[in-house]
Amino acid sequence: MAGKFFSMRNLKFLLYEVFDCPALAGYDYYSQHNRKAVDMVLAAAAKMAGDLLWPILKEMDEHPPRLENGRVKVHADVKKILKEAGAGGWIGAHFPAELDGEQMPLMVGSAARFIFAAANYSGAVYADLCAGAAHLIAAFGSPRLIATYVPRMLSGSWQGTMALTEPQAGSSLSDIVTSAAPMGEGVYRIKGQKIFISAGDHDGAENVVHLMLAKIEGAPPGARGISLFVVPKKRPDASGYLADNDVTVTAVYHKLGYRGAPITELSMGEKNDCIGYLVGEPHQGLKYMFQMMNEARLGVGLGATAIASAAYYAALEYAKARTQGRKIHEKDPNLPQIPIIEHADVKRMLLFQRAVVEGSLALLLQCSLYADLEKITQGEEKERNHLLLELLTPVAKTYPSEMGILSVSAGLQCFGGYGYCDDFPLEQYYRDARIHPIHEGTTAIQGMDLLGRKVVMKDGQAFLLFAGEVDRVIQAAQDEPMLAPLSEKLREAMTRLQNVTLHLGRKARTEGVEPFLADAVLYLELFGIIVIAWQWLLQAQTARLALAKNCSQGEMNFYQGKLFACRYFFGYELPKTLGLAERLTAADNLTVEMPVNCFGD
Amino acid sequence: MEILVCVKRVPDTSENEISVAGDGKDIQRDDLVYSVNEWDNYAVEEAIQIVDRAGGNVTVVTVGGDDSEEILRREMAMGANNGILLKDDAFEGSDGKGIATILKAVAQKSKYDLILTGAQADAGAAQVGGMLAAMMDLPYASLVNKIEIIDDKKLKIGREIEGGNQEMNEINLPCVLSIQTGINEPRYVGIRGIRKVASVEIPTYGAGDLGLAASAVGVAGAKVKKIDYFVPVLGDGAEMLEGSNEEIIAKLIELLKAKGGLK
Numbered sequence: 112m113a114g115k116f117f118s119m120r121n122l123k124f125l126l127y128e129v130f131d132c133p134a135l136a137g138y139d140y141y142s143q144h145n146r147k148a149v150d151m152v153l154a155a156a157a158k159m160a161g162d163l164l165w166p167i168l169k170e171m172d173e174h175p176p177r178l179e180n181g182r183v184k185v186h187a188d189v190k191k192i193l194k195e196a197g198a199g200g201w202i203g204a205h206f207p208a209e210l211d212g213e214q215m216p217l218m219v220g221s222a223a224r225f226i227f228a229a230a231n232y233s234g235a236v237y238a239d240l241c242a243g244a245a246h247l248i249a250a251f252g253s254p255r256l257i258a259t260y261v262p263r264m265l266s267g268s269w270q271g272t273m274a275l276t277e278p279q280a281g282s283s284l285s286d287i288v289t290s291a292a293p294m295g296e297g298v299y300r301i302k303g304q305k306i307f308i309s310a311g312d313h314d315g316a317e318n319v320v321h322l323m324l325a326k327i328e329g330a331p332p333g334a335r336g337i338s339l340f341v342v343p344k345k346r347p348d349a350s351g352y353l354a355d356n357d358v359t360v361t362a363v364y365h366k367l368g369y370r371g372a373p374i375t376e377l378s379m380g381e382k383n384d385c386i387g388y389l390v391g392e393p394h395q396g397l398k399y400m401f402q403m404m405n406e407a408r409l410g411v412g413l414g415a416t417a418i419a420s421a422a423y424y425a426a427l428e429y430a431k432a433r434t435q436g437r438k439i440h441e442k443d444p445n446l447p448q449i450p451i452i453e454h455a456d457v458k459r460m461l462l463f464q465r466a467v468v469e470g471s472l473a474l475l476l477q478c479s480l481y482a483d484l485e486k487i488t489q490g491e492e493k494e495r496n497h498l499l500l501e502l503l504t505p506v507a508k509t510y511p512s513e514m515g516i517l518s519v520s521a522g523l524q525c526f527g528g529y530g531y532c533d534d535f536p537l538e539q540y541y542r543d544a545r546i547h548p549i550h551e552g553t554t555a556i557q558g559m560d561l562l563g564r565k566v567v568m569k570d571g572q573a574f575l576l577f578a579g580e581v582d583r584v585i586q587a588a589q590d591e592p593m594l595a596p597l598s599e600k601l602r603e604a605m606t607r608l609q610n611v612t613l614h615l616g617r618k619a620r621t622e623g624v625e626p627f628l629a630d631a632v633l634y635l636e637l638f639g640i641i642v643i644a645w646q647w648l649l650q651a652q653t654a655r656l657a658l659a660k661n662c663s664q665g666e667m668n669f670y671q672g673k674l675f676a677c678r679y680f681f682g683y684e685l686p687k688t689l690g691l692a693e694r695l696t697a698a699d700n701l702t703v704e705m706p707v708n709c710f711g712d
Numbered sequence: 713m714e715i716l717v718c719v720k721r722v723p724d725t726s727e728n729e730i731s732v733a734g735d736g737k738d739i740q741r742d743d744l745v746y747s748v749n750e751w752d753n754y755a756v757e758e759a760i761q762i763v764d765r766a767g768g769n770v771t772v773v774t775v776g777g778d779d780s781e782e783i784l785r786r787e788m789a790m791g792a793n794n795g796i797l798l799k800d801d802a803f804e805g806s807d808g809k810g811i812a813t814i815l816k817a818v819a820q821k822s823k824y825d826l827i828l829t830g831a832q833a834d835a836g837a838a839q840v841g842g843m844l845a846a847m848m849d850l851p852y853a854s855l856v857n858k859i860e861i862i863d864d865k866k867l868k869i870g871r872e873i874e875g876g877n878q879e880m881n882e883i884n885l886p887c888v889l890s891i892q893t894g895i896n897e898p899r900y901v902g903i904r905g906i907r908k909v910a911s912v913e914i915p916t917y918g919a920g921d922l923g924l925a926a927s928a929v930g931v932a933g934a935k936v937k938k939i940d941y942f943v944p945v946l947g948d949g950a951e952m953l954e955g956s957n958e959e960i961i962a963k964l965i966e967l968l969k970a971k972g973g974l975k
Binding site for chain 2: 119120143144145147148150151152154155158159161162163195198199200201204213215432433529534663664665666
């Protein structure tokens with residue numbers, strides 16, 4: 112059996128048994144994606160991931176992109192990956208048919224992205240970036256921009272990027288200084304510098320199209336003056352000729368992990384000949400960018416979960432094969448050694464990984480389902496799905512990102528010394544996973560987004576909807592003897608979360624915004640644990656129902672495993688909310704109060 | 713050119729750990745993940761490429777239950793034009809000759825210029841292509857790894873032979889060829905192809921539709937019966953080295969030194 116990096120059985124359990132994905136085919140928009148189609152899409156993604164991405168995981172890490180004569184050279188297979196992703200419709204999976212897209216539910220697309228990223232995260236991001244950038248043009252660009260750029264980006268022949276960050280403006284985007292001088296008819300002369308641009312240049316694509324934030328000369332200060340532009344590396348003329356557009360790659364970063372994808376530094380307009388094309392209306396750039404952000408942030412959560420999944424299956428295989436020691440009560444040294452999976456602490460580490468991976472994946476598919484339903488429903492129902500997605504997106508980005516690192520670390524620990532060496536992929540996964548709490552908005556940004564915006568928006572309506580969703584699962588579980596104690600624990604945790612939220616609300620009114628948001632990351636952590644507990648109880652309910660029917664021994668093991676993992680989460684992870692709640696309801700504002708000069712020594 | 717490609721749904725060895733079932737008559741099939749037989753996938757790709765060059769249609773056919781429909785759909789998503797499922801309780805337990813008998817019946821329902829099979833499938837017998845050709849009195853070549861169209865009457869084909877050598881032959885059409893892996897690089901299935909075939913009706917034929925007597929196929933018609941499945945006992949002189957790569961290497965060096973193979 113080849114290396115396993117994800118579980119198709121678990122993916123199908125979530126898609127079909129927990130979330131009833133095939134029901135989406137009942138809506139006109141998704142009608143072509145019935146159960147048979149979804150089965151084939153999953154199998155096709157697994158085949159491509161196994162044949163195209165997985166075999167070059169290590170090679171891409173060992174031979175990172177390099178800058179040669181102004182061009183970034185990447186692994187030779189990147190071109191093939193992009194071509195296949197385009198030809199197979201993977202880049203255009205969620206685009207509407209009128210843009211030659213596949214109109215596939217995001218839930219199915221997320222499952223496919225998860226498979227690709229589990230095989231090789233770096234190899235998978237090129238296509239994801241094309242889809243995200245093309246989505247921005249399709250949503251807000253002029254028909255001419257759409258016709259010129261979207262088909263080529265969806266085919267994988269032109270790479271797409273998101274160019275936001277500048278040396279002086281990372282998380283603080285309102286401080287960007289890249290300028291755009293009007294030349295008429297939506298055309299601008301661009302000048303400035305961008306840093307940390309993923310796939311900002313490489314020889315696997317014919318052209319690179321940057322979706323770039325810049326300020327039009329004379330624009331209002333701050334975030335209100337930011338506009339969005341298409342800035343290609345090579346600009347096409349009417350005949351299709353690609354002329355150099357004065358976008359220079361000044362550096363490729365040397366990174367801890369995620370080394371198969373180039374992260375670049377770009378300089379625009381060094382020869383005063385960089386042209387940008389305005390997307391939508393002037394000064395609306397940040398708003399446009401953030402309307403697309405949910406999908407990108409779910410993508411980060413998926414990437415984090417995928418790496419943790421690959422690490423888990425590597426650790427599981429090793430734990431079954433590696434023999435060390437004997438049962439703790441067994442003193443006879445003549446007895447053969449036992450596989451380490453039989454040791455309780457190794458089981459604990461494996462259960463922790465499974466709890467994180469399968470809990471996170473459930474949440475990401477749940478969010479994808481809200482996105483799918485938002486697209487096809489109307490009125491109140493649409494608003495409901497929109498608000499739930501808005502509220503849960505920072506959690507779905509952050510919980511897998513932060514906990515994914517700990518999960519991979521537990522996987523590495525299962526290998527002992529070998530985990531720390533490059534004979535096994537764990538050390539690479541550990542390095543690769545570290546990017547996720549940083550990109551697409553750091554954990555601090557996500558914490559402030561959740562507590563400062565999402566929880567309080569529309570008078571807390573999103574939070575109330577979420578509480579209703581959790582309560583629905585609690586109600587359904589409380590009549591089931593095995594699940595009733597767990598549902599009670601989740602009810603208590605929800606009460607804890609509501610109390611903390613009310614306490615912080617009072618703090619905002621009485622002490623101001625800084626004390627209110629000072630521990631927003633801890634609030635996000637508390638929120639995240641409860642959200643994942645909700646998803647685990649939902650999975651446990653489904654497993655209980657399945658066990659009540661006739662199933663094979665293999666299926667029985669699968670569902671029983673789900674129940675153990677759920678119990679693990681409620682027994683080992685959910686209690687962490689007690690400590691977090693204590694800190695979050697403390698009277699003092701320690702971090703706000705501590706003067707900077709006390710950090711001297 | 714009208715091409716019929718015979719395909720089979722087999723356990724996916726990249727997804728499963730294969731073990732012998734308790735009764736020793738088969739492998740353990742509960743919870744196995746299945747996919748299209750790898751050799752057959754190459755055969756379908758070759759057929760699509762021939763049709764791309766010479767025109768015509770590719771029809772994929774399989775003998776199996778309802779689950780086997782998924783591999784027909786997969787190969788149609790890849791580019792085959794039609795699929796046919798041959799399903800009947802009477803077909804269960806067919807040996808190689810029985811399968812060839814069923815395939816012959818369906819092949820004779822239409823006029824095919826070329827019939828392709830994979831070189832072998834999960835049973836490893838590599839027999840169906842040859843039997844089918846003999847039953848239909850058609851020329852046959854096995855282990856084919858190259859096909860060139862000479863004209864509408866003849867093909868030039870390469871066969872993989874002993875020692876990695878290549879043999880080139882001319883063969884008259886219609887004929888049956890069994891296809892070796894490596895003849896091409898099968899294309900990936902994409903979402904677009906899947907959407908096109910997810911809801912198409914796939915015709916199903918049973919023994920009656922094919923004019924077959926139940927006694928000629930299935931368990932009743934089988935002349936070869938599996939009587940035992942087992943993992944061979946390790947013989948003397950064979951030792952499986954286990955552990956990490958480093959541990960295996962260390963043990964191997966130790967053994968080579970001990971037995972004088974390495975000074």
